Amino acid sequence: MTALALARDIQPRAPLSLPAMPARPEFPDAAGDLAQDVAGSLHVLTCGSVDDGKSTLIGRLLWDTAGLHADQRETLQRSPKTAAGTPDFSRLVDGLAAEREQGITIDIAWRYLDTPARRLVIIDSPGHEQYTRNMATGASHADVAILLVDARGGVKEQTRRHAAILDLIGVRRVVLAVNKMDLVAWSQARFNEIRTEFEKLADRFGFDDAVAIPVSAVLGDNVARRSLAMPWYDGPPLLDHLSRIPARGATPGGAFRFPVQLVVRAGQDFRGLAGTISSGEIGVGDEVMEPVGGRRARVARIVTMGRDLASARQGQAVVLELDADIDISRGAVLASPGLAPPVTRRLDARLVWLSDERFGADRGYLLRTATDLIAIASIDIGAHLDLEALAERPASTCGANDIAVARITLGRQAAVDLFSDQRETGSFMLIDPISGASVAGGVVTAAHAPETRLGRNAFRLTRDLLARGIGADLPPDRASEPELRRRANEVAILLREAGVAVEIEDTWGRAGLDAATAWLALMGLLSFGFVGAVLWGLV
Amino acid sequence: MTAPLTHLDLLEAESIHIFREAAAQFRKPVLLYSIGKDSTVLLHLARKAFYPAKPPFPLLHVDTTWKFRDMLAFRDRTVRDLGLELIVHVNEEGRARGINPIDFSPSVYTDVMKTQGLRQALDKHGFDAAFGGARRDEEASRAKERVFSFRSEGHRWDPRRQRPEMWRLLNGRLGPGETARIFPLSNWTEKDVWRYIARESLDVVPLYFAADRPTLERGGSLLVRDDERMPVRTGESLRLRHVRFRTLGCWPLTAAIESDASDLDSVVAETLAARVSERQGRLIDHDEAGAMERKKQEGYF
Numbered sequence: 001m002t003a004l005a006l007a008r009d010i011q012p013r014a015p016l017s018l019p020a021m022p023a024r025p026e027f028p029d030a031a032g033d034l035a036q037d038v039a040g041s042l043h044v045l046t047c048g049s050v051d052d053g054k055s056t057l058i059g060r061l062l063w064d065t066a067g068l069h070a071d072q073r074e075t076l077q078r079s080p081k082t083a084a085g086t087p088d089f090s091r092l093v094d095g096l097a098a099e100r101e102q103g104i105t106i107d108i109a110w111r112y113l114d115t116p117a118r119r120l121v122i123i124d125s126p127g128h129e130q131y132t133r134n135m136a137t138g139a140s141h142a143d144v145a146i147l148l149v150d151a152r153g154g155v156k157e158q159t160r161r162h163a164a165i166l167d168l169i170g171v172r173r174v175v176l177a178v179n180k181m182d183l184v185a186w187s188q189a190r191f192n193e194i195r196t197e198f199e200k201l202a203d204r205f206g207f208d209d210a211v212a213i214p215v216s217a218v219l220g221d222n223v224a225r226r227s228l229a230m231p232w233y234d235g236p237p238l239l240d241h242l243s244r245i246p247a248r249g250a251t252p253g254g255a256f257r258f259p260v261q262l263v264v265r266a267g268q269d270f271r272g273l274a275g276t277i278s279s280g281e282i283g284v285g286d287e288v289m290e291p292v293g294g295r296r297a298r299v300a301r302i303v304t305m306g307r308d309l310a311s312a313r314q315g316q317a318v319v320l321e322l323d324a325d326i327d328i329s330r331g332a333v334l335a336s337p338g339l340a341p342p343v344t345r346r347l348d349a350r351l352v353w354l355s356d357e358r359f360g361a362d363r364g365y366l367l368r369t370a371t372d373l374i375a376i377a378s379i380d381i382g383a384h385l386d387l388e389a390l391a392e393r394p395a396s397t398c399g400a401n402d403i404a405v406a407r408i409t410l411g412r413q414a415a416v417d418l419f420s421d422q423r424e425t426g427s428f429m430l431i432d433p434i435s436g437a438s439v440a441g442g443v444v445t446a447a448h449a450p451e452t453r454l455g456r457n458a459f460r461l462t463r464d465l466l467a468r469g470i471g472a473d474l475p476p477d478r479a480s481e482p483e484l485r486r487r488a489n490e491v492a493i494l495l496r497e498a499g500v501a502v503e504i505e506d507t508w509g510r511a512g513l514d515a516a517t518a519w520l521a522l523m524g525l526l527s528f529g530f531v532g533a534v535l536w537g538l539v
Numbered sequence: 540m541t542a543p544l545t546h547l548d549l550l551e552a553e554s555i556h557i558f559r560e561a562a563a564q565f566r567k568p569v570l571l572y573s574i575g576k577d578s579t580v581l582l583h584l585a586r587k588a589f590y591p592a593k594p595p596f597p598l599l600h601v602d603t604t605w606k607f608r609d610m611l612a613f614r615d616r617t618v619r620d621l622g623l624e625l626i627v628h629v630n631e632e633g634r635a636r637g638i639n640p641i642d643f644s645p646s647v648y649t650d651v652m653k654t655q656g657l658r659q660a661l662d663k664h665g666f667d668a669a670f671g672g673a674r675r676d677e678e679a680s681r682a683k684e685r686v687f688s689f690r691s692e693g694h695r696w697d698p699r700r701q702r703p704e705m706w707r708l709l710n711g712r713l714g715p716g717e718t719a720r721i722f723p724l725s726n727w728t729e730k731d732v733w734r735y736i737a738r739e740s741l742d743v744v745p746l747y748f749a750a751d752r753p754t755l756e757r758g759g760s761l762l763v764r765d766d767e768r769m770p771v772r773t774g775e776s777l778r779l780r781h782v783r784f785r786t787l788g789c790w791p792l793t794a795a796i797e798s799d800a801s802d803l804d805s806v807v808a809e810t811l812a813a814r815v816s817e818r819q820g821r822l823i824d825h826d827e828a829g830a831m832e833r834k835k836q837e838g839y840f
Contacts, residue, residue: 041546109682110675112728119546121726133703140705249544261559266591274588276556276707305590315544317555319590330563354703368710371563427706436712441705482563 040247041119045138045171047162048148053179057148057217058111058122059089064224065115065239084218108138117243132165132387132401136352136441139169140427144209144245146175146238151184151214155197161387163201168350168385168403168443170423172208173245177238181230182216188232204390209245213238249315255339256280257417257425258288259370260332263479264319272303272319273328278370278424280336283311288322290332291340291415297322329481331372333415333425341417341425341447344410345377348446350385351404351430355439358399364496365439366431366489367410370424373431375411375492377501382407406442411492412504419443433493459495461488462505547735551584554723556707557686558588558670561721562595564711565668568721571657572598572625574610575787576743577672577724580732583741584723585670586621597624599660599669603652604629605640605789607765613744628660640791641769648792658694661718668711668719676728686725692716733807747806749783749798760794785810 048054063073076087111122125131125138139145145166149159155176166174176198184190195212202210213222214233221227222237236244257279264272282288282299289296301321302309312318320334328334335341353359359381367374383392385403398404419426430440463484467476470487474480492502544552561568570585572578585594600614618625630638633651640648661669675682685701687709702710711719724732736743752763755775761782764771769791771777782795783806800809 039546041549110726111682112676112726114728114730137703137705247546249549251543261556262563262589264589264592270591272591274559276552278707303591305587313544315549315552317552317559317588366712368708370708371560373712424707427708429705429708429710431710431712433712434714436710436714436717438702438704438710441703441708 039117040250041121042242042245042247043121043123043141043143044242045123045125045135045142045145045166046148047125047135047138047145048177048179049150049156049158052148052150052153053090053217054124054148055090055092056088057146057177057179057215057223058124059092060217060220060223061120061122061239062092062111062113063087063089064220065113082218086218089217108134115239115243118247120242132161132403133352133354135162136165136169137354139166139171140441142171143248144173144175144242145171146177148177148179149194151178151180151187151190151194154194155201157388159198160201160390163205164385164387164390165352165403167205167207168352170419170427170443174202174207174210175238175241176210176212177217178212178214179217181214181221181227182219186214186227186229188230191233211235211241213241253314254279254422256282256286256288256334256336257341257422258282258320258334259372259425260328260330260334261371263329270321271325272301272321273334274317274319275334275371276317277312277314279314279422281311281313282320284309287337288320288334289337289340290326290328291335291343292332292413293327295326295328296337297324297326299323327478327481329478331369331482331485333370333372335415341415341422343413343415344447344449345413346407346409346448347416347444348448349406349408349428349442349444351398351402351406351440351442353398353400353402353404353440355432355437356400357432357437357439359397359404359439361397362496364433364493366433366493367408367414368429368431368438369414369416369427372414373486373489374414375489375496375502375504376430377409377411377496377503379409379430380407381405408442411489411502416444416447418445418447420445433490459500460503460505461491466491466505547731547738550727550731551587551735553726554584555588557709557721557723557725558585558594560709561668561670561687561711561719562589564709565713565719567664567666568596568668568670569599569626569661569664569666570594570596570670571672572600572614573672573787574600574606574614574744575672576732576736576747577674579741579743580727580735581670581672581724582617582621583739593623596670597626599626599628599664599666601653601656601660602627602629603640603648603656603789604634605652605768605791607744607746607763607787607790609746610744610787613742617742626660626664628656628663630656630659639768640789645792648789652789661694666718667713668721670721670723672724673720673722674724674727674729674732684722684725686722687711688720688722689713690718690720694718730811733810737803737807744787746784746787748803749781749801751779752782752795753777754780754782754795761797762793763790763795765790 046054046058076091079088079091082088109124111124113120123138123141125135147159147162149155178191178194191214198212213235214230215222215238217223221229224237224239226237227233258275258277260273260275262274264274284299284302286299287296288299299320300323302312303319303321309318333341365376365379367376381396381398381404383405384395384398385405386393387403392405395404417426426444428442429438430442432439466484466488470491471484474483488504492504495502570581572582589595598618630652633655638648638651673681673684675684685704689701690696691700713719754761754763755771755777757775763782764777780797781799783798783800784793784795787793798809800806
């Protein structure tokens, strides 16, 4: 067998129907499937309270699915046992020394385990209430979330908060793992009670998929193997359920989006746009447009090392060569004409505040979108989202773990999607300009009609002003564009800190601006002509 | 219609995306090239990320002066064949003080020749970001590592100052005195690395393949004696054994395993069947509990 054949990826299962998985008492050893790559990956977020047994559940998954090496197993066997006399599986999960000492998770940990059907990437997010921000961060990477509750406590305020965060961050598939069933005598009635409550909660958010599974993490029941203690449960064990969810990359959905990361130049002739297709598909010959400036071109080549492609889809990192030499650089989002994102300067958003430092209305925050960095003119906090009442409360500022409803005015126009349409081009982070810290994550909920000017009080940084001043050392070609834009952002930040609202003349929107300027000039000439004529007539 | 992407396709695309984001956001990045299999994959992905141009950064090798000769030969051949720029840095102060892995404890040696050497090199050239091949599956304290990992002044890693990363957004804006480490292979596992090497037909250092090599047993580990600097102690004897390496570092600190896996197919097969974790062969990690975490805080990669 050649190396290539040995390592050849096998295709992910078709996601059209959910294949029936036979209940499997034990998984085969990892050695059982040498030649095959995993069929696809799934990112799984685990969330629950400190005492719900989350680390134990993850440790149990690792233990039961050959996700561990012999030395790791031996270390665990030698460690102190739990009250139930089983190995303390949570020790497999708690990574940092500080965390072992505190006994609570202080950060997000990533675990990788291969089951016959899937590479599972387990994202472990802390359950403590103070760590809403960490859970939101973890959720942004997840395809599915496991909500863990203690069968004795059932669905709590915390569970509601978690469901609300999942909804906000865009996790559409949820599993409720009802843990510690052994401590409620494997009671079907208790499970049904909790399931009913969970279904009410799930209905409220309209998740695509919400399933409750009774488990005992410490004993392994319905985790990787079917529980013999709960014959009344006829659904799949947790791991089987996860194996039926479509893998990443299986289906490209949505309209084409291509946030441009870099311009790649090679030799005299080659100029390509490097990026990752964040949504949809594109083929050679297709027309694309840059929404802010409105320029269009067709895809001439889709370049990757080794070979050119005829088409490419969501998730692929490629270089696009266009048939026309239009002025596009990092930060632009290419789209299909007719299906392009809105261009706006004002947007409504929900923010998860991540930083310990509170929101400051006069900080010159920067907005990091997929590949752009935009100076912000102003942020107005209007309300907080009360995760327990699931209602908005008026507020004007926010701090760590708050979820705020905000209106953001950008220093210049940008193409921004609604998060409900596009996950990657509808989300952003707020950056503190001085420390560089990521202070908040956000999702766009509305984009308002574009306005060409912010108002008479805003200071306008024109291209001309920039090019003659702080950009005077840059060669006057478009290779200088990213650096000029970077400097414009920095000037805007300084002015913002001094209390001046700033508007940056659009750099890619030059075509549109030029037209507007020409029109203004024409109006000027006309009015001058009119005045002149009147004067002439008077004379 | 395009075919669905495989698991390796998605990993590859994610790494390329990370390389491009870092190249766009940092002023002067460098790729930390340590010659092993992870570096081989890292370099290959860097080339893919900027094709048809060359990667817009040099490679940096922090040479401890105790690398296998096979590794150095492989390094020089790779750089020459690909036409890339390589910076080799040795901690000359450490060399002058005679710091070596035979007479000094692994932690002292590693700190001086690797950690301090790396810091010197980054400072000397003013690099503000360094790509490394670390993976989250390697070791418990790495499981929480970010893709863009920040270092305070003095290259210290403070777990409480690491930035949250959401969606695919990567924030490379540096605070005062900060530099960054970039880990494009964060989500790869050891199996992925080998499968990818096989899929892309990449060359790796021959030490990964089993061959007859002069070995001695010390402290329960099988060490390959690469040159005369390691004295054979009384009671020890040099013996030819059929061995290979699962991970490569400084030769007196890297244990070999007895194996018949002499080509890529059998290495992949052996890796997938392995029952012992990869870093078992790294003697520096076993120095004390929480060793890696402490090393990281001090600026180890």
